[in-house]
Amino acid sequence: MINKTRSKTEDIEFDIDNLIPGNSVDCVIFGFENQQLKILLLKWKFSNLWTLPGGFIYKTDDMDSAARRILEERTNLENIFLNQFHTFGNMNRNLLHKAFNEKKLDKNIFYSLDEETRKWISSRFITTGYFAFIDIKSSSPKPDYLSEKCEWFSIDELPNLVYDHNDIIKKALDYIRIQLNYLPVSINLLPHKFTMQQLQKLYEDILKKKLERSNFQRKMLKLGIFIRMEKEYTGSANKAPYLYCIDKPKYIELIKNGIGFTY
Amino acid sequence: MINKTRSKTEDIEFDIDNLIPGNSVDCVIFGFENQQLKILLLKWKFSNLWTLPGGFIYKTDDMDSAARRILEERTNLENIFLNQFHTFGNMNRNLLHKAFNEKKLDKNIFYSLDEETRKWISSRFITTGYFAFIDIKSSSPKPDYLSEKCEWFSIDELPNLVYDHNDIIKKALDYIRIQLNYLPVSINLLPHKFTMQQLQKLYEDILKKKLERSNFQRKMLKLGIFIRMEKEYTGSANKAPYLYCIDKPKYIELIKNGIGFTY
């Protein structure tokens, strides 16, 4: 290890001596764009596989702080909604030799890493999954030390992911679906002003289920948390939809006890 | 360490060389007895504090298997419903010197442990919480190497617990409350035959909320999963209640998609 200072950019190797061994954190970062629920993924330098943004825990870090640090480094955003959902601890979950066997790992690039780093990333990790909700438009994602680029993927067009990262995403979605009535999805995933159609599509993507338009609108508006703004003129040959924004204090209060919806 | 074999009893020190450092598992084991929701706790040998049944993860263990092993060792039961709910990773969550400062730790007994063990239990642990539902009547709990006895506590009369174990229990209860419609509480916590009153009290304990008797009964029976048996004659001067048992396949199928109740 050349550089032992705490990494804040993608250029610096990580600081193994000051990290807890055997534990990592992975973030399923959700966004909503072009009427689609999306996830931010990174492309590994030494393979054709994609990975969740993740990282390690400093000895001086609480685990939640580590997750938040990783999230902020990748997205350039602060004060994001972040929530732990599950810890993945199977013995063989991150075996590198499986990646070798499947010929998906570029050995040359892998062996260009120093030995300590190779040993580190080859060891068993128990990883804790967090999910975050962000506004894609206001973020500027960047890759980390082990990855060459990052990209948003629609949740039903995910690429091949390393290790058990596909399972991690599935678990995050299951968790969000069950706890939907208690999670601040609308206010964190949608832009400040949005249409009912956008809100409905967001719910449909999460629930994997079509909802009836007029009933959805009636139920949502009845909550009393949506403030109607001016209309949005799209230029298309139909009635322009109203834009809405959210009364944040009321919304937060509401989801604390759970919206009593069945969908 | 004198004994390096895998511990299956309370008499043997643990096998540090074959354990993953820095990670542990804690189980919130729920039971229901005398119309009360209860939790199984152990009393530490070297302090007046109580602790959740917990343990460590062998290098050859999946984390879920470790939790199941710990659960089975403590309760003498197999095939128990077990579910992970949260991982606790604060830096200072298990500082022993805090216990020293609060004079709650018996230094003599602590220093009677060998140095490796002392060092081990003094180090930082990230612990993953699991909860289990068991039938108290059919279990025979026993303490582990670090504890002198175990006891069932009603969830609203919990003693002082070590570290953040009170928080862990609270988190488990919050999780169960939110996911109640998706969890097999009735079939795992109640005896094979039970009355509607018992079922209702179980729900009330979990939800921390009184429910209306006749409406509760109507809603529950409408699910079509309760089979009415003979009456239970208690000897008291009132109408004897019917006993019910559960149609297990239907029940499992039902909670897969969640019971659509609001309480």
Added chain:
DNA sequence: AGAATAGTGTCTCTTAGACATTATTAC
């Protein structure tokens, strides 16, 4: 005018919640 989508209204059926009535049981 016509096509397309937004917004609102109506109807039926189900459920929740409050409360009343009837049924058992031991004394």
Added chain:
DNA sequence: GTAATAATGTCTAAGAGACACTATTCT
């Protein structure tokens, strides 16, 4: 009989879901 608790029934209000109708926008 009486006291106590169980089981069932009744009523009202609210909600879900299906679908119809009106409103607005641009071509």
